[in-house]
Amino acid sequence: MSNIPFVDLATQYERLKQDIDAGIQRVLEHGRFIMGPEVSELEAALCEFAGCRHAITCASGTDALSMALMAEGIGPGDAVFLPAFTFTASAEVVLLAGAEPVFVDVEPRSFNLDPGHLREQIEATTREGRLRPHAIIAVDLFGLPADHAAIADVADERDLFVIADAAQSFGGRIGEARVGTHAPVTATSFYPAKPLGCFGDGGAVFTDDDDRADVLRSIRTHGEGTGQHEIVRIGLNGRLDTMQAAILLPKLAVFASELEARARLADRYDQRLAGAVTTPIREAGKSSAWAQYSILLDDRDRVQQALRTAGIPSAIYYPIPMHLQPAYAAYGRGEGSLPVSEALSKRILSLPMHPYLDDATADRICDTVLAAVGGA
Numbered sequence: 001m002s003n004i005p006f007v008d009l010a011t012q013y014e015r016l017k018q019d020i021d022a023g024i025q026r027v028l029e030h031g032r033f034i035m036g037p038e039v040s041e042l043e044a045a046l047c048e049f050a051g052c053r054h055a056i057t058c059a060s061g062t063d064a065l066s067m068a069l070m071a072e073g074i075g076p077g078d079a080v081f082l083p084a085f086t087f088t089a090s091a092e093v094v095l096l097a098g099a100e101p102v103f104v105d106v107e108p109r110s111f112n113l114d115p116g117h118l119r120e121q122i123e124a125t126t127r128e129g130r131l132r133p134h135a136i137i138a139v140d141l142f143g144l145p146a147d148h149a150a151i152a153d154v155a156d157e158r159d160l161f162v163i164a165d166a167a168q169s170f171g172g173r174i175g176e177a178r179v180g181t182h183a184p185v186t187a188t189s190f191y192p193a194k195p196l197g198c199f200g201d202g203g204a205v206f207t208d209d210d211d212r213a214d215v216l217r218s219i220r221t222h223g224e225g226t227g228q229h230e231i232v233r234i235g236l237n238g239r240l241d242t243m244q245a246a247i248l249l250p251k252l253a254v255f256a257s258e259l260e261a262r263a264r265l266a267d268r269y270d271q272r273l274a275g276a277v278t279t280p281i282r283e284a285g286k287s288s289a290w291a292q293y294s295i296l297l298d299d300r301d302r303v304q305q306a307l308r309t310a311g312i313p314s315a316i317y318y319p320i321p322m323h324l325q326p327a328y329a330a331y332g333r334g335e336g337s338l339p340v341s342e343a344l345s346k347r348i349l350s351l352p353m354h355p356y357l358d359d360a361t362a363d364r365i366c367d368t369v370l371a372a373v374g375g376a
């Protein structure tokens with residue numbers, strides 16, 4: 001039996017081949033490779049999808065986060081609070097901006113920022129007095145929106161700014177509110193393996209604030225002012241290629257149906273696996289974008305080995321929480337300081353998740369997990 005892909009971009013390309021190829025062809029013909037018409041077309045479509053006023057596309061999810069920090073003026077002397085259980089980019093951008101990350105523990109079932117511990121870390125940082133608490137980066141891990149209402153309450157109490165790291169959650173919802181509208185600024189990624197991915201690097205920043213949107217657009221292009229050769233701030237070369245915008249347009253057109261297919265697969269996994277392993281939490285009123293379907297189990301090595309033997313890929317996101325990474329150790333308090341993140345890193349396992357995974361394959365994956373968990 002052929003191996004199962006962890007993320008199946010080939011089947012998606014087969015489905016969309018005609019439109020993607022035609023889009024690429026059009027870009028080759030008009031030749032406006034930087035900020036061509038497909039970029040603004042995509043930005044309008046993203047606003048429409050997310051229900052927000054501004055979508056500023058950019059070169060990656062990492063740049064989207066950097067732009068959000070730069071537009072807020074975050075720099076030396078600032079503390080930025082973020083979960084320890086995340087991808088490195090969430091923390092890296094804070095140090096690149098000259099600020100310092102303060103790692104916060106996560107909730108044991110949602111894997112997202114724990115608002116209670118967030119409040120404690122802000123208080124501890126304030127007491128210590130070395131850094132000024134300035135912002136919170138709230139990550140929507142694996143596609144599930146964080147508790148943005150509780151995080152906004154903490155932010156308001158302390159006058160902190162909130163950036164949503166929605167690199168994994170574009171397409172998710174809290175009630176009817178789509179990702180892109182849950183925080184004053186939201187950053188997402190179009191890395192190929194994200195729920196909405198291009199065929200290279202890409203990202204976007206979302207905001208409803210007109211002034212902030214102008215600053216973000218300026219930062220995206222080297223800090224340019226309204227006059228073409230006027231540079232009014234330090235910026236980036238942070239634009240999304242026109243080619244990637246042309247590839248994203250047909251993908252965005254089918255994205256809602258893909259999100260439904262991901263949710264159906266998650267339901268199927270739940271039905272088969274609940275009881276044998278800890279399946280992902282479902283929170284009332286929230287819809288995940290299902291970037292990952294991640295289970296918790298005690299005998300992870302054995303289960304992962306059984307999956308490998310059966311030709312089924314799996315992944316560990318994340319085997320080392322940020323505060324224990326060598327590059328960030330100086331900003332944390334070491335082993336034992338963030339117990340939930342540390343425990344999750346030892347028990348988490350992500351199963352294949354994409355919209356084109358059929359029921360028979362899902363059942364085969366579940367059979368293999370169940371047999372391995374049972375000690376077979």
Ligand SMILES: *Cc1c(COP(=O)(O)O)cnc(C)c1O
Pocket residue numbers: 060061062063086087089090139165167168188189190191201202203
């Ligand atoms: C992927 C990811 C990023 C970075 O996005 P890139 O497009 O790869 O730069 C940032 N934060 C999180 C949580 C991610 O998963």
